[in-house]
């Protein structure tokens with residue numbers, strides 16, 4: 089009995105250590121780089137440290153604004169401090185949010201000098217980062233299980249982002265994930281993030297990149313038909329769950345005149361004369377365009393995979409093209425399509441539909457990413 093209790097103690101200790109470790113993981117978010125000025129304040133005051141030796145340089149009173157400039161290889165703030173040290177930390181008293189200009193952020197800030205300017209980096213606990221990111225990626229009225237699935241996607245993204253930037257993990261724009269601090273949080277989203285705290289998605293034991301998009305239109309796409317690479321869990325799956333009446337651009341129609349297509353190509357430096365035809369030459373098993381040819385009076389231009397969508401700025405890669413002449417005799421192309429976004433991985437509207445039908449976030453993730461495990 090003693091032995092059993094002892095091993096249970098060890099087991100619980102281990103579980104606690106693992107989950108606490110995951111919860112405590114920090115994300116460094118690059119908010120701005122190449123700047124020579126930044127402004128901070130804190131409701132309960134701020135402590136400014138040199139981040140190399142850990143010396144306190146200045147203590148700001150509650151609400152006091154500290155304007156920091158790059159100065160002589162280091163930093164200075166008028167009448168407050170100056171230091172030749174190339175790295176500063178801005179830490180809030182009693183963990184209140186820090187205002188960077190007028191926007192509140194959780195965690196703490198670090199300013200890193202690189203050459204004549206510096207980078208503003210926000211260090212924030214993973215879950216606190218997700219509170220903000222999720223609100224920019226999915227509407228907070230989406231059902232909780234869909235929000236939890238999205239939280240795992242965003243968490244895996246941040247954990248797999250190694251090497252996208254030097255000096256920090258992720259930037260705060262669409263290049264990585266849009267992050268806006270405390271003002272883009274909401275109670276529903278915080279609850280969803282907390283519910284899956286410490287959990288991530290894995291394939292064959294490895295952390296995986298989980299892609300997502302708005303609407304599939306009926307089936308997701310194999311990554312090889314979009315970006316050319318292959319992946320065992322980024323394959324095409326049927327998507328019967330999207331609510332066609334609600335999902336953004338479940339079906340859509342765009343009409344482009346011959347001249348509009350010519351000008352879209354010209355924007356990309358492609359000149360093939362007056363456009364006479366647009367044809368989808370090859371489709372994927374799911375139904376998306378795999379090869380598209382645009383024919384003009386002075387040549388033709390063929391694109392493959394994702395370029396079938398982006399070359400004409402369409403909502404998705406799944407469409408048919410129907411040429412006709414309008415009443416004025418202008419050659420037009422009616423493009424009838426399905427879905428919104430690249431089509432690889434999880435459909436956000438499909439996640440909405442699955443959650444509304446009672447599926448859990450694990451059901452949602454394992455449907456869109458076959459073979460992964462969440463733990």
Ligand SMILES: [Zn+2]
Nearest residue numbers: 258259263264
């Ligand atoms: Zn980025």
